[in-house]
Amino acid sequence: MGSQWEDKSKPHLNIVFVGHVDHGKSTTVGRLLLDTGHIEAHVIEKNEKLAQEQGKAGFGLAYVMDGLKEERERGITIDVAHKELFTPNYYFTIIDAPGHRDFVKNMITGTSQADAAVLCVAANDGVNAQTKEHAFLARVLGVKQLIVNINKMDISGVDYSEDKYNSVKEEVSNLLKMAGFNPADVPMVPCSSFNGENLYEKSDNMSWYSGPTLFECIDGIQMPPKPTDRPLRLPIQDVYKIGGIGTVPVGKIETGILHSGKTVVFNPSQKSAEVKSIEMHHTVVDKAEPGDNVGFNVRGLSATDIRRGDIAGYSDNEPMFVRHDETFVGQIQLMDIPKAVAAGYTPVFHAHTAQVAVRFVELLEKTSKAGKEANPPFLVTGDACLIRFMPTKPMAIEQMDAFPELSRFAIRDMGKTVAAGVCMKIEKK
Numbered sequence: 001m002g003s004q005w006e007d008k009s010k011p012h013l014n015i016v017f018v019g020h021v022d023h024g025k026s027t028t029v030g031r032l033l034l035d036t037g038h039i040e041a042h043v044i045e046k047n048e049k050l051a052q053e054q055g056k057a058g059f060g061l062a063y064v065m066d067g068l069k070e071e072r073e074r075g076i077t078i079d080v081a082h083k084e085l086f087t088p089n090y091y092f093t094i095i096d097a098p099g100h101r102d103f104v105k106n107m108i109t110g111t112s113q114a115d116a117a118v119l120c121v122a123a124n125d126g127v128n129a130q131t132k133e134h135a136f137l138a139r140v141l142g143v144k145q146l147i148v149n150i151n152k153m154d155i156s157g158v159d160y161s162e163d164k165y166n167s168v169k170e171e172v173s174n175l176l177k178m179a180g181f182n183p184a185d186v187p188m189v190p191c192s193s194f195n196g197e198n199l200y201e202k203s204d205n206m207s208w209y210s211g212p213t214l215f216e217c218i219d220g221i222q223m224p225p226k227p228t229d230r231p232l233r234l235p236i237q238d239v240y241k242i243g244g245i246g247t248v249p250v251g252k253i254e255t256g257i258l259h260s261g262k263t264v265v266f267n268p269s270q271k272s273a274e275v276k277s278i279e280m281h282h283t284v285v286d287k288a289e290p291g292d293n294v295g296f297n298v299r300g301l302s303a304t305d306i307r308r309g310d311i312a313g314y315s316d317n318e319p320m321f322v323r324h325d326e327t328f329v330g331q332i333q334l335m336d337i338p339k340a341v342a343a344g345y346t347p348v349f350h351a352h353t354a355q356v357a358v359r360f361v362e363l364l365e366k367t368s369k370a371g372k373e374a375n376p377p378f379l380v381t382g383d384a385c386l387i388r389f390m391p392t393k394p395m396a397i398e399q400m401d402a403f404p405e406l407s408r409f410a411i412r413d414m415g416k417t418v419a420a421g422v423c424m425k426i427e428k429k
């Protein structure tokens, strides 16, 4: 079934749905697609019948996105799924991320492709562990525009209460401030995705709310101007070997323009190659811009010469990287760390598409509620600190003042995100 707004020449954006497990991300996506005519009612009816047979009544809408057998049996999203959504202004690719803490890695992959995000927060449950973690990760991974769906307004105990909405809204605003978003720039919509209230159709049960629907917020997204006049930076998401074509790295352009026929350099692999052709949405293009997800064919490199975590640029302004015998100074905010950490701590850093174990070499200056402290012996949850770091292997990262979009990182340890930070200064040897 085609949408009334279908037109692939409209500006394209990737939008990811994130938030704590069970807060209604997949249901929101299913409901949006249904109410806007992207899928037909009988599909949902069939899904709902199937869901009921599996003891998962109510999951008919979520099944639109949760297609895997294990997802349907467990009633959770495990891997990211993609769907097209057309609005009057945009052509979106929707990315539905899993909320379960065991699958944050998949959420990271999905979010690193996204321009915008919808954070779903169930009104009866408020801000939870992965609400927090996903908000921080969205910021670190370069999501430029955020929209909040305060969901499940229909549920017993919430009963469409404006007071309940306001208290969750305040809780979310505090979180967003901590994560580095300006809450004033983030629309928040009280919804019931289960019933389809304030998603596409307005709600009669929340007459106290006069703002836009979730669909209107999504259609009204204003993206910052594309940094086309900056040097090329293209973080590599994956590298494929395709029979008859050759080596095809894929990724999303952060800054600059990728041109067919020009030579790119991949760092930290330090390999160069000519771009033979570029493909976007299965169409060959001559050039691609910031925000575009591309696959491009390079001449003379094997699929093992370059890897995920490399950044491609041009040789007149190569992507920066820190070798394993070099250091960089960064400012971090500790979100949630089970024990105190000190110099020597070596968790995994996620920056753009790279994942590298990085050592805390020197704690330079701590900022806490008590004020500032030089060379603190250890750090705990809530502290912020300027730290000198050393990666265990070469890592592409940029300074905040040069490429803010590639300077941010998340720190993960023992299966959870413990801190978020930004690279201030690279110390080359």
Ligand SMILES: Nc1nc2c(ncn2[C@@H]2O[C@H](COP(=O)(O)OP(=O)(O)OP(=O)(O)O)[C@@H](O)[C@H]2O)c(=O)[nH]1
Residues within 6 Å of the ligand: 019, 020, 021, 022, 023, 024, 025, 026, 027, 028, 057, 058, 059, 062, 075, 076, 077, 078, 097, 098, 099, 100, 120, 151, 152, 153, 154, 155, 191, 192, 193, 194, 195
């Ligand atoms: N009452 C009510 N229930 C909802 C609403 N939205 C979702 N649900 C229910 O919440 C449960 C979880 O919904 P999902 O859409 O699978 O949640 P999710 O956020 O995608 O979960 P994960 O992907 O596993 O993190 C299902 O039983 C839904 O029917 C809502 O607006 N109101």
Ligand SMILES: [Mg+2]
Residues within 6 Å of the ligand: 025, 026, 027, 062, 066, 076, 077, 096, 097, 098, 099
């Ligand atoms: Mg889901």
